[in-house]
Amino acid sequence: MGEMFTPKPLSRAIVFALAAGGIPTIGLAQDEPETMQAIEVIGVTPTLGVGLPEDKIPYNVQSADDEDLDRTKSLDITDYMNRNFAGVIVNDAVNNPLQPDIQYRGFTASPLLGLPQGLAVYQNSVRVNEVFGDTINWDLIPESSIANMNLVGGANPLYGLNTLGGAIALETKNGFTHPGHSLEVYGGSYERYVTTVESGGNNGTWGYYTTFQYFDEEGWRDASPSDSLNLFTALSYRDGNTTSLDLNFNYADTDLIGNGAIPIELAQRDRSAIFTSPDQTKNEMFFLDLEGEHWLNDVTQISGNIFYRDNDTNAFNGDGSEYDECDSDPTVLCEEDEPTDPIEDQNGNEIAVDGGNGERNGLQNRSTRDQENYGFSLQTAFFNDLFNRDNQLIIGGGYNAGEVDFMASSEVARLTPQRSTIGSGLFVPEEGTFINSEVESWSLYVTDTLSLTEKLDLTLSARYNHTNVKLNDRGGTDAAGHTVAEPDLNGDHDFDRINPAIGLTYAIRDNLSTYASYSESSRAPTAVELACADEDAPCSLPNGFLADPPLEQVVAKSFEGGFRGSFRNIGMMDVLNWQVGAFHTTNEDDIIFQTTGGVSSNQGFFNNVGDTERVGMELGLNGVVERLNWFMNYSYVSATYEDPFSSNSANNPAADSNGKIQVQPGDHIPGIPEHTFKVGGDFAVTPKLSLGADLLYKSGVYLRGDESNQLGKLDDYVTVDLRGEYQINKMFSVFALVNNVFDEDYESFGLLGEPDEVPGFDNFEDARFVGVGAPRSAYIGARMQF
Template identity: 40%
Template sequence: MSRKTILVCGTALWVLAQGAAWGEEAVKVPQVDVIGITPVPGLGIDRDRMPANVQSLGGEVLDRGKGATVSDLLERRLGSVSLSDTGGNAFQPSLSFRGFNASHLMGEPQGLAVYQNGMRVNESFGDLVNWEMVPSFAVNRADILPGANPVFGLNALGGAMVMDMKTGFSYAGTEVMAAGGSFGRRKAMAQHGARVGNVGFYGGVGHSGEDGWRQRSPSLVTQAFGDLEYRGERGSGGLSVGFGDSKLTGNGPSPVELLHNSRSAVFTSPDQSLNRQISVSGRGNLEISDSLSLQGSAYFRHVSHRTLNGDSGSFGPCQNVAPATQLCSDPGEGDEAALTDINGNAILASAGGTGMLNRTETATTSLGASLQASLDRPVWGLGNTLVLGLSEDEGRTRYHSESEVGSLLADRSVGGGGAILGTSTYWTELRSLNRTVGVYFSDSLSLTDRLTLTLSGRYNAAQVVLADRFGTELNGDHMFERVNPAAGLAYQVMPELTAFAGYGEANRAPTAAELSCANPAKPCRFPNAFLSDPPLKQVVSRSVEMGLRGRAQAADGSWSHSWSLAGFGTQNQDDIIFVASGQGTGTGYFRNAGRTLRVGFEAADQGRIGPVGWFVNYALVRATFDNDVTLHSPENPGANADGDILVRSGSPMAGIPMHSLKLGGSYEISDEWQVEMDAAFYSSRRLRGDDSGLGRRLGGYEVVNAETEYKLAGFASAFLRVDNLLDRRYESFGLYGEAASVFPTFSDNQFRTPGAPRSFWAGLRAKF
């Protein structure tokens, strides 16, 4: 961080302190439903003063999830959230909110900033989010703050998700749970929270596994989280430790003709992902005076990620450039080339060639710290809350990829031949450094008792340094800077009704992974290798939003009701997308695609009357290209002779359903017995590689789930859940690829990931 930045922020903090000393007694804003307004935990604002349609998962919903992932619960409850089964593994979905993604998969257009107790969860190497590393049992509350949100830093193009984790002050008691179900599924979880005087402790551990309903698709996930917190009269502080370990098999999309024969069939295997994470984060809050307070947070996070992917190969005995005993790429064609191993030796044809085993190893160490000051005192006699802060995040990544020549076996698994391919096309050694500095402010001014004006802004400076350890093609040093503003109004028409409107801007700097794979002449066998380093422009988003919300409840708590209506629009400038190259399924490069536009409407209603509860959430999200653009999609049957498709302005983007509806209800039959049902309906969506709409879409579908829980004793209960009760056949993700390399008789280039069939869960849990 520069001396100039430190001087400016230090001066501003001094001014805040002087304002607290000069001001009169602070005017505290009533906080009923408090929403975190910055990445640093410990500071929030009343939901009624927020100029946006904030959507939340509270403790009651998370508690009833019984170990379900946070991403699953978000999809079940929130209308603008949809999941795509991009990798074919339920633990690692791609989450879309208002058409912006938070995904584990490189190649997805990322656009949500995700925080856990002030720790940035987006991986610095590719802005990825590994959802299976989030311990859902330890989440106390999850809020999605929509729209381009500058305060939350880079990648908050479509909004920010803030997860508040449990502490000994928010959770008390002991709970254990064990469950099993279809396809070898099993879960176990234990958690305990307690408070002794000014000290609170929380600890939890969970384990999940399954054999998988598709062929050769077992998975294991282990999570642990602990928190120690102290709360005094003038301050508080806490320390959290997290651990996650997963071994996942995601066999991805399969050709539609193969799925027609068997829904559980996989194209090629293995397709394994091994993740491990350890994190330590600290937070503190100090009340200097009745009106001035300081909040701070810091974190350390180390994530290792290994993959093993079996793919079909197009190698064979040389015909022109070398003896037939040697192995060549594109044998018999004009660009035939003899293959060599990592030591420069010729590879013999006996090593195989019909298959490849691709391996990657990614290790990222992230550090970050934030400091902010909050001043709550009148300005010109008007209530005002001012926040000023600065942050720095740094991530260092070691990336390695290699490819082994193999043979495609009868069951379409790949056996290795022992020869590791050489040259930078198949072997990558990359180091990257991501450093981001931000200075931000947020000010909420009560113009009247009912009208609140919120102004905010942030300066972002992001540096991305790439060091090629195998050659020189990947070397690069990139710098991205921007100032993003935001403004909004919230008007409390009456105690039960609030109107709001807002505007905001945010930016996302290209990640190291994107900058290393941006040359169409040298596409990547994504995500297994990076081959070039031309520049990409940063993405800038501008969003508007307006709406109404209301809530009411009986004084005796016998009923409660809340609802919201919101319209929104966000335009991305220089959006970054992944384009297929046609040189194998999953091969391509990143590019700026000009403007994209996401506009829509949300309507939500939820409540409870006595033993009956309900929720209804509808969303219309129209995500389109906002200019004409030509994209390469050679496997698309509508592509021209060069393999290009013309995408017109207004054409819907792939993978995002326009309409989605979530609804559910619960009924307490007695004090011991409760039943619930929920359903999700989605309209059709386009396949990746078909943004021009030339091919068949993924059809719309609905999924209905049912659950019941019965108390066996004062502290124990049994539950049963049925997912996909109607056993619908559906697909949430698809793309264009080449199936003929494995199945010469297949003529359809569509690949799809099948949705899981009907499955059952049954378990016991006890609370003490």
């Protein structure tokens, strides 16, 4: 971690974290042994060089740096958060290690379209939630480039849109903070091989850093190979402690197969089996970001950034058919809910059930998303005293524009005995989509932190957001170049809101403090939600959109409070840091995806369903006992619906004749565990040999599609990971790790579907599909650094 710069006249100044054109991330410093630790501001807009002591932050912050990631041998940042951060869990919805469905406090950051995204993710100064659905492609963030990672809880408005449950802020490395060179390779189970190369340096004024990371594996599931290539480089300039500039460039090219959930009856026979395949996602991204800061004088700093990001996504999904024999003519195909209306191909001909080489019982759904976004931010920080009290005022604003071209097609296909698909060359034009979406957001924000007394600090903040979403249905042709229906997806939507926040912190003594805050944040409906919001015209995600009625923006109102402290030399304990806190967040006009059917419940529409609530607590402990560094985290989350509504769930066995279930206030939101417990540590056996382990417990969850909680939960589970490292000399080290050492069979995710619609599963009666957890795996590797 690099040195913090604090001008001498500002030794008592504090900086409140700003994002989205104003929020530095927050990382715990390691050199405050007898008082509350200092929080290092990480320059997310960037406000490099100034910091806020931990006991002045009115919300919970969890942090890690590159040394933590290296020590735990995490595959990526999501793997680390899942094993170490309180309240963070991974759902194996896609079942690819680089496509995790991350949840924190019951809010989601996932690559899956259709999930309500409630976490904002920043890489340096840029929010990297995708333009189309606010999704997060974790495979585009190379773990080796990360210098610091911070998870900030609560609906803090300064982090901009989507910060309903919190924000994840990442700072990348540069040649001043991370000089040196290294090569790391490891491999093992399921033919996984990972190679990482890093190099950095500086001459005092100019610095460079670059890293290359390549991942390749066959996967533990059948027919599930994946590979990813990531390149990150930074060119940096420093003019003493006055001016800094960083030009960062990311390139990623990934090809991932995540064959998703399988019927629970199939999981009981063969956990590595797949239902239908392939489910392939390819991403190619270019990302350029220029950020800088300059001290005008001892009490005034300006900072800003400008960026451009382009991500092209191509998806190919082999699925079971949504068509069946027509009642009027069993030799041709009809929609299941319109059995007398034959479907037609791109040439206007009815599509036969049998193409001569087998029944057409599958679909090949293709989609492309060409996403561009660009923007800038600018802020000024003032550190003048107010009423002879320490005070810090920050004023800023930002602009973000994005454009997406989305094209999709649906090709009638035949399922093989292995349930992969073979295309027929016959497309269904009505399922084809070609739309353009333009999104513009601009914001103004202000925050002021005033020391009312030597121990009591008050922070007041507000942010105004304006978002415009345009939908332009281009019609004409689909992704395969075939004629589709006339345009009907045009729309123009504006969303405005001022989100406030207030927080108080009180230093009870040097090593003990308390905090409390109230904050609001909002999420504008995304283009994918606005384009698929009509119950009478459901869509198939992510392949087609059929309607454009308005949705209300989601507003989160959050209360948070707690205590934290740090002690030394208590009995055998050399160091003990602790934190306990509680939170209460209400989402007004929450948006969910209501399924109307489909083999894997991917047909449906988005809808405002009223209020939802997340109430919980977090407990964190970590310490040092001689040669043992350890941690323990526990979290409790009760996530419930607060308003009654009728939910579409055609595959729920408890649904009525119209495919609906009745959700009542107090019913739990599916997919969110009430209890998670994590404990782990590393022990220095000798100065050269260290051994580590961590344990994760997660309570069971309700299945998506069972919002009324009538079908019970999945089972609780526990997994244990082991690791070890031996330092041969200053340059060379070797390491090994074993994941899920006891080979626990577990399911972290579930939904409802129609397994008997796919050949070979005609006798399957259980509608439950599950995301199966990975079995035991082992890896060995070596690292050279100089």
